[in-house]
Amino acid sequence: MMQEPEAVANYRDWTVYKAEVGGDTVCYAVTEPTDRDPAGVDHGEVYFAVSTWKSGKAAEQPSLMAGYDLRERPKPLVRIGSNRWDMFTAGDEAFIETDGDESRLVGAMKRGSDMRISAMSERGTNTEYSFSLYGITNALERAARECR
Secondary structure, three states, X not given: OXXXXXXXXXXXXXXXXXXXXXXXXXXXXXXXOOEEEOOOOOOOOOEEEEEEEOOOOOOOEEEEEOOOOEOOOOOOEEEEOOEEEEXXXXXXXXXXXXXXXXXXXXXXXXHOOXXXXXXXXXXXXXXXXXXXXXXXXXXXXXXXXXXX
């Protein structure tokens, strides 16, 4: 059972939330896309989050939450500058495969100014999202403090 997340702080384009989930505390930084393509499609609610569990189950775990189910292939692709990361899908969410790739992505997010993600909906629509990375470093530091 998950309680309603509590907004803790805002840092530029990112908001830090805290929630109780199954007896554990989850703290996460989240942002919405600054741009969505194609324009004429109902994307639903789309977010990118970086989550940390107080129990240590995960730390700085990046994920895409789409407003629709995602296709497994082609894999969703994250781009920051010339760096690229493939994601795997689980229904309407996408994650990074390995802890090493997660930490490389989070490091690039802290150094970058924007991130693009391309994915395909279960219905076959190619989608692309732009996310601002302004405020991510402070937001992640705050999320870590909240879940100590």
